[in-house]
Amino acid sequence: MDKPLLEIRDVKKYFYSDGIKVGKKQCVKAVDGFSLDILKGENVGLVGESGCGKSTLGRTILNLYPATSGTIRYQGQNIEKLSFKKMRPYRRELQMIFQDPYASLNPRRTIFQSMEEPLELFKLGDKGERKEKVIEMLNEVGIGREHLDKFPHEMSGGQRQRVAIARSFILDPKFIVADEPVSALDVSVRSQVLNIMRRLQETHSFSYMFISHDLSVVRYLCDKVVVMYLGKMVECADKKELFEHPTHPYTRALLSAIPIPDVHRRSERIILEGDLPSPANPPTGCVFHTRCKYVTEECKNVCPELKTLHGSHQVACHYAEKFYE
Amino acid sequence: MQEVVRTIKDTKLLIQKENFFQKFVKHKMATVAFMIIAIEVIIVFLGPVLFDIDPYFMDSSSLAKPPSSVHLLGTDDIGRDIFARMLYGGRISLAVGVCSTLISFIIGIPLGLCAGYFKGKVEFLVMRCVDIFQSFPGLIMILVLVAIFGSSVFSMIIMIGVMGWIQPAKIVYGATLSVCEKDFVESARSMGASHATILIRHILPNVLSPVWILIAFRVSGAIIMESSLSFLGAGIRPPQASWGNIINAAQNATVLATQPWIWLPAGIVLFVTIICINLIGEGVRDALDPKMKR
Amino acid sequence: MRAENPILQVKNLQVDFLVKKHTITAVKDVSFSVDKGTTLGIVGESGCGKSVTATSIMRLLPRQYSKISQGQICLDGEDLLAKSEEEMYKIRGTKVSMIFQDPLTSLNPVYTIGTQLCEVLLTHKIADKKQAFEMSVEMLRKVGIGDARNKMKTYPHQISGGMRQRVMIAMAMLTNPQVLIADEPTTALDVTIQAQILELMAKLKEDFDTSILMITHDMGVIADVADYVCVMYAGEIVEYGTCEEIFDHPQHPYTKGLLKSIPRLDEDTKILYTIKGMVPSMQDMPRGCRFSNRCPHCTMRCNEQHPDLKDFDRHQVRCWLMDGNC
Amino acid sequence: MPRYIIKRILSMIPVFLILTFAVFILSDYAPGNAVDLIASENKMTEEAYQSLIHAYGLDQPLLVRYANWLLDLFQGDMGVSVRAKMPVMQMIGNRIGPSLFLMVTGLVLSVLIAIPLGVAAAFKPYSFWDNCSSTLAFIGNAMPSFFLGLCVLYIFSAKLGIFPGYGMYTAGTEGSLGDLLYHLVMPAFVVAFTLLGDLVKQTRGGLLEVLNEDYVKTARAKGLSEKVVIIKHALRNSLIPIVTVISLNIPYIVGGAVVIEQIFGWPGIGTLMVQSINARDFSVVMGITTMICVVVMCCNIILDIFYGVLDPRISRSK
Amino acid sequence: ACGNKDAGGESKGGEKTIVYGQGGAWNRLMPYDLIGMFSIMPNEKIFDRLCGFDNENIIYYRAAESIDLSKDQTVFTVHLRKDSKWHDGEPVTAHDWEWTFKTMAKPEFEGYGSRGFLTQFAGTDGSGTGDIQIKAIDDYTLEMHLKNPTTPEAFFGSYSYYYYVLPKHLLEDIPVDELGTCDFWDNPIGSGPCKFVSEKPGYEVVLEAYDDYYLGRPQFDKLIYRVMSEETLSSGLLAGEFDVGWNTVTAEEALESLDGKNGLHADLVDNKINIQMVLNNEKFGPEVRHAFELAIDKQLIVDSVLKGYGEPVCSALMPSSPYYNKDLKVEYNPDKAKKMLKEANFDFSQTISLGASNSDREKMAVIIQDCLKKIGVNVEIETGDATTLMSGARDGSIDMCLLQSTTGASPTYLMMDYVTDGVTYCRVQDPKYYDLHVAVNQCVDKDDRIKKAWEMQKVLYEESPNINLVDQDIYMVCSSKLSNITVPNNDKCWEWVVK
């Protein structure tokens, strides 16, 4: 095995609110100890409930948020402590795509200006070359050159998202964090964008972390799936492995809860009790114990370690072996 | 809400094709107001050149005389031509309004921008300053300042300008906070743009629309402030004319009751100007922010 | 397709909006009916007129600039469109209730849950204060909120999204309405919470024998809960039939495309089907079939003539392609 | 909540220190001092002049004087007015009541007028009522208060004699409540009018915005009548930004009161401020500065509490 | 209920109340700590003075019955009235007077403005402290020793407003250093025509007539001084809020918009307001100053700013006074002025600053600017409040400044700021003027005085240490129930006729 492209070791990100409260600062543990290796060309899907820290993790990896602790090594180089300036050269290789197509392009700049900006920032090529590159990238995502001088608001959500994707690829990055790039899109548009993502993934050699709360999308795009719950990784496995042998009770519930557009395949739903606890005040022991059907005393007190079962399948559950089928 | 916002996005094709100017023109009152102000500015700035009149010249043969063919709007009690004084006063009033607003914005915008973008210490500092300026009435502060620096046009502009920086700063600060949340800022950062690039290219243009709206209201506020100061004897001082101090002749009951030509035109013009400027502000608001109006 | 026992019937509904002096027909020629105790699902892309349809049943469209220019809405045999505003006050909340997409913003932040729940009962003079309180507590229990008595005193921001959506459902069910309109009730929620809510709605439907009009854009949810399905596209119903029919034998190219373009959890897909292009804007609708510019089977006729919704087996489809088959 | 208030008060301390220090420095820079003024009215020799300067401590360094002033302040002493030889505390005490009375009445009056107007306007946008109230709002915004004050005074007091225009009560009487209110009408009206524009606009705009919110739709779907929806559900929520507008306007009211008190001979803090600035009686100026800080702070805290009452999201999260 | 109803009204069963509107506030009710004219009025109603001064240059006596002058003209022997009583009923004696002067001159009694006037008495130093030479000979005789020879007319004409008597029996037990701020002043007891009732500092003071005042009880029952803004005085009079007001109603306003309206009547007052321009005497020599005087069109000022209600003058005295030098003629001669300036090698390139504080004076400043421009002198107008301008004039940063003061018939009105030996506004240093003034003051014989006064005026006119511009007419506007208020300071309140 090669050295991983990105090594994430026990990354934590806490948000401290120093709002109007006197005295103790409140602390939101958005990401609370997360480790993962991402290989070159590997596509990781990250799923989990809203507010479990997916976006925060994505941004922390790219050093857009300073990590509270832990290390992030990109091609062997620690990047988590780099200053805004020192980080610049790496920015070219680490890119991000955002969820909201209406917010991810500057409304005051034309599509061309927005597309050109990364090239300009890194002083790549002259004007003509840049324009060519932009047109080429836009072509790849199926946007014609007639759109170059449009403003974002003159385009549809799907088109904007495609532009955003094209822009993140324009510098030939090695690693991309895609933060729910399709969840704001309509079904019929979503498939267009997903197809483009998949095609790009085949034509360019890069890794990405695809954040989503929709497992079916992850299944369509990724090789490896990480399930997160309340700032922690609860399960991580290859796609096939995960979908065939979901082990953690949460993963199972998640899988069963997803409605399948097929009248004959109504799955037996596992309904979880209660809601996601607040990351400001996480439960002791296993973070999932408040909603778990199989909860024991141990779960309430001891935080389970990540166990590796069957190849690279990792699960954070005391009874992982028992649930593995 | 959701629906409406979406609706706006849908109907955008209709709306967005119009540029700002076209949208502004749709607001009829604002357009009329704009024309009135434009005419006023032209008259006030070109008038003295064209008509060759002197606001300081005292026609001792005509003291406090009602409008006539020689003196279009009559003369004041020492024989100065009211029309000429109106024009010159207009220059000063408008200059005080516009220049002090300019100063307010020159101070306020960068501060608000930095406070909203850099957060932390800068934010704390700026917001404390805002607190300080906000918890003390500007009028009283300027009264104290006038006692020190006197009340020339220049110092008036500076003082009103400096006292007025909070509003733009706060608006820009608020807008910056919300724009900073937007993904395109994050995305610029993730592409390695420097702070300056982000601030100037990405944030500034997007926080300006509330600023445009504010301009009009600040200008009218500054004009009112100047005239109120004149009333308290701390504004623009004679012999220099400003609309504010021309109106102050009305403090004299005789003038108020029997010589309306001395103060009424300035009063009306001041009132109309402020209304027009406010209307322009409304028009700008509607044009920039279609949500407010259907 | 005629329902045997329709509680709600919508016939040829057309809704117009006046936007900047332009008239936009947001919903056109929409007809459907809901039987007692069944669920009708309406699916379609964003902006296709689902919410407008639902809102016009409640007669809650903005009065100043919208108009129901055609059609009939019959609830339990009464024509709602003929009612005065005062009569509508009495119908809303008692005979028809509605829950909205976003539980976060659908509850008034400044009143306690209890106040908002009791308000329904008090307004319609169904109960006095004390009874209203008890009934509300009871209803909260039914929707699965533990410690209901205390929860009555909390404010919306103090409880989670899923809980809020349950409160919304409780509020809608308090008066035991004949029809419950749910406008994307789970879109803002997480899948696990969505599963809870869908489960709950199914249970309530059983218990109270309520008819539900379920609006969503998630085909999975529809497959899960609906008995009948309307597929809407650009303000029109393009296909209408029982759930099995629609999923097993979709006829309209749009429905087919929609079903094929969803990545499936239960099978690997190499490349997703895509419906090319995008929904035409309300201002420049194609003259003929509204789907014609995106349809892979588009013909001259499709471009020229607007198709009608035609019965076809246990289906209603709006497509010229069907003509040949019929 | 009490903790929050303490925090608010603590956070005002630096504001207060900087502000008072600024005024202190500024007053030092002002040409002329209280003794100059005395000297200009009473002929005196250079020697007498210097001995007065010394007597009032004006020959000490600035910082020393400021420190002394602060120390005294913490002992509840704001110094003595050079002009009136009276403790500043007492002078302000005499004046603050009438000032607050005028401002609060003006404020309440303006809220009482503005909110119904704004609601009527939002109820039917672009209707006759809407046009009326927005016109009024416009005039309110465009009318300098001194000009309005002079006009009102001239018409209603001098010409028509309907309302008394001077002072707080009829001279020579102790001032019954009725008399007081009668004298209050015009100044309070002018104070109210200056605020009216902003409030009407905010009420209307806020209400229209809130009427688009989902919970209003929910309320309608519950079968509430339009009146109940607007008054119970929408207005309550739109009051929150109105409170903000009011709290932002408090310094303006205080400042505007200077002009209005001046015109109507109202024995408030504003007239005292102008008298003292003109007389270079800076211990009084400092005292009033302090007082205004405190008043603005108190108003803001009261409004904060009010926020809490209006919006449970704030009070519960402290 | 207001309107034409009289101010204050007969609110309490037929009580006669006079409401007096003052354009500014008194600083306090303590007669040795007065700042400004607005302070004098209420104070001198409560506290008694030795004498007052009529327009006719005639002393009228109040607490004094007569005043004798010693041979060397430096000792006054004051015979006090025997029927004067404090408001608490105790008699006023010479010991009260002696105590008052002695206490006020003590160094512990520090920080009071009007003490500067004690410098006139022998035994005091430049700040007015020391062993002041004032003695009570017996209960009703007071002996005052002065530094310079003078006459009672001259002396009290200038200073009578500044010497009051305080009740020894109430105050002597209070330590001197606390005297200025003790409780007594919250509820002062004097021996003047009015008793103190109540005060709201800076807003209102209520007095009532003192029944036992030896010159007669005032006809009103209550006298209320109220502060109002200058801007609104005339509407206040019209609305009947005030019965009489002081001081900013212009003659034009009084006659045209107030007289005859709502029962108001306007009466011309004998005194006038003298408007003068003080100049920096260090910077401008006598020729230059006089040239300026010649260049100013005083008549124009009268016509335009004063609307004709006034007259141009060249002396600080009223033209109707016998002391006014009839030989002096107002002269407007720009050509001559220009010539004089050239001869004096005046530097025409400089810009002279001219300070003016209120709106009328600002207008005059504009006219002066215009006039001086015609002879090639550049003037820049500085505006600001009075205090700023005064201190500017004092430290020399303002070259010329417009001031106003009341004028009368007595030659004491010739005494200007330049006469005092210490701080002067415009750096007048030539002792000549002071000596001239002392000479006038020393004359006992009237004809002699007139001659000296004429002589003095001539010198003053030719050298223009300050320039007397115009005398402005004053009208007193009163409500119908009040009349016989003659002097602007209207101190003889027991003579007011109240209906």
Ligand SMILES: Nc1ncnc2c1ncn2[C@@H]1O[C@H](COP(=O)(O)OP(=O)(O)OP(=O)(O)O)[C@@H](O)[C@H]1O
């Ligand atoms: N800037 C921030 N300051 C404080 N708290 C934050 C901040 N950003 C996120 N959080 C908190 O961190 C937690 C995780 O947030 P995050 O956005 O990473 O969740 P997510 O998994 O991306 O959710 P979603 O699926 O809704 O996007 C949340 O509880 C959130 O409130």
Ligand SMILES: Nc1ncnc2c1ncn2[C@@H]1O[C@H](COP(=O)(O)OP(=O)(O)OP(=O)(O)O)[C@@H](O)[C@H]1O
């Ligand atoms: N208030 C409104 N004003 C103007 N047009 C409106 C309004 N509400 C809806 N429309 C129009 O009606 C069409 C249908 O809107 P509707 O809200 O019913 O869509 P939807 O199917 O509910 O979409 P979504 O899934 O996004 O909720 C929209 O395209 C819009 O143009």
Ligand SMILES: [Mg+2]
């Ligand atoms: Mg996220």
Ligand SMILES: [Mg+2]
């Ligand atoms: Mg909808």
